[in-house]
Amino acid sequence: MRRVGRVAGAALASVVLVLGTAQAGAREKKAEASAMSAPDDNPYPSTYRPYPGRPVAIVGATVFDGTGAEIDNGTVLVSGGKVEAVGDASLTVPEGYDRIDGRGKYVTPGVIDIHSHLGVYPSPGVRALSDGNEATSPTTPEVWAEHSVWPQDPGFTRALVNGGVTSLQILPGSANLMGGRSVVLKNVPGRTVQSMKFPGAPYGLKMACGENPKRVYGSKGRMPSTRMGNFAVDRETWIKAVEYKKKRDAGKLEKRDLAMETLVGVLDGKILVHNHCYRADEMAQVIDMSKEFGYHVAAFHHAVEAYKIGDLLKQKDICSAIWADWWGFKMEAYDGIPENAALLQDAGACVIIHSDDEYGIQRLNQEAAKAQGAGRRMGISIPDGQVVRWFTLNPAHAMGIDKVTGSLTPGKMGDVVLWNGNPLSVYSRPEKVWIDGAMLYDADNPKMRPVSDFELGQPGEGDVK
Known part of the structure; x- marks a missing residue:
């Protein structure tokens, strides 16, 4: 009997052990499912700390x-x-x-560039440093621009010194329909990209329509090779994202998918869409697609035909990040006009002057002035103060950081530029630049003229005057 009791006891212990193991396994799976349903939104956090400044x-x-x-x-x-x-x-x-x-001089908020590739397509422009496009698939929302940013790019200091740029959004290139996440940076010297990341700024999703993706992938004999192919691939991908979100919300995900996490971040409203798009008809199509899947386009970039649908863009609160007068360099840019910004402003739509260029970022103020002048010549007079908004508060709005920067509003970041003349004059340059209240550039002080380490000793590259 004692033996039978021992056997029964052992059997009972085995059952308890099995049940306990099963319960532990269930708890682990539940915890794993919970972790997948709510992954860390910011696994690469900003370590940015402002430089000390004086009142x-x-x-x-x-x-x-x-x-x-x-x-x-x-x-x-x-x-x-x-x-x-x-x-x-x-x-x-x-x-x-x-x-x-400041007598005879002008003060503005720090200049903000919503569309830059500094760090991912840095200077010098050599193949070894070309890291802005993961052009291996039409959709690569899983890649993040910050993982390509080279902080030593001399373009950062040139943008600060010559253009008064204090913040900028670094985007992947436009070969892909979905090119990956953007990152917003403070334009400060940093050893790591994390030390430059704008604290609390939302990520963006870079998307592209039109000629670029259909040319890049059509030339490889794969879809998309047409504009209808572009939209078909986009829609198929958004359908997958909607299904992924449903599983996540129900706690039924079995494994993480980095690409889907980015797209679900867009559907959740946490990640902002920045869509490369030239033609007005395609922008309208993208707006319809955004309604179909429940996301919002923060800005159309380049948008050379935005003037044709200014009323629609105003209605949808979509900004147009544009050049002053680039046009005609490919077919979809053929209908670009210098009056684009003025017509958009006249329609009450949000206007942003962007660069997409390592030289243009040093002259956003002058580009805005060119666009203002084109409007004036057609009878649309836009006050200087409103034009300054095109490269300060408006980009901050589209980047989701306007509550903390973009205007000289008490309580906002002390990102300030003192210009030696009207910033809308070709003769004016930044004289002093503050970022978070710390003076990082002073034209009158040779010790306050930052130069990238990479430029030292390069003929003609370190001569900042």
Whole structure:
């Protein structure tokens, strides 16, 4: 009997062990499913820390605050890394502030470029450093631009010194229908891309329509080779994303899919869509596709025909990130006109001047002035303050960072440019640039002229004056 009891006890223990193991396995699977249903949204967090700055008062300058307002003989106070106050000459300057004479000069928020490839297509432009397009599949939403950014790209310091650029969005290239995630950077020297990442900025998804994807993949004998192929592949991919989201929301995912995680981030409203698109008819098609699958387009980039559908873009709160006058370099750019920005502004739509170019990023202010001039010649007069908004607050809005930067609003980041003249003049240059209240460039101080380490010793490359 004792033997039978021992056997029964052992059997019972085995059952308990099996049940316990099964329950533990179930708990592990449940935990794993939970982890897959809510993966870390930011596994590569920003380590950006502002440089230390001093309280600054810029007095006597003309101030364009980025919202469209203009203040003559204005005063801008920056303290603790943030804009403290903006006003006219009656604004009191507290004790302990470095007072900067701005008479005859102009102040704007830091310039923001919504469309840059610095770091992923850096200078020098050699094949070994060409990392902006994973052109191996029509859709690669799983790749992230930040994993290609080279912080030593001399283009960053040139953009700061020559263009007053304090923040910029780095996008994958446009070979793919879905090219991957963008990253927003503060334009500061950094050893790692994480030390440049704009804290709290949402990711973007770079998409493209039109000639690029159908040419790149059609030439390889694969789909898409037509515009209808472009949309078919996009729609098939969004269908998969919708199904993935349903499984995630129900806790039924069996494994993670990096590509789908990006697209579900778009469907959740956490990742913003930045869509390379030239023709007006294709933009309208993309808007229909966005309604079909439940996402919003933050901005159409390049958008040379946006002027044809300004009313639709205004209605959908979609910005147009455009050049001033690039046109005709391929068929879908043939209907581009210099009056594009002015017509969009006149329709009440959101206008952004972007670069897509390592040289253009150094002259966004001048590009905006060219677009303003084209409008004036056709009878559309746009105030200077509103034009400044095209390269400050409007890009911040489309990038999802306008609550913290883009205008000289108290409480926002102390990203400020002091220009030696009207920034909409070809003769004007940044004289001083602050990022989060720290002066990172001073044209009057040779020790405050940053140059990339990569430029040192290169003939003609390190001569920043």
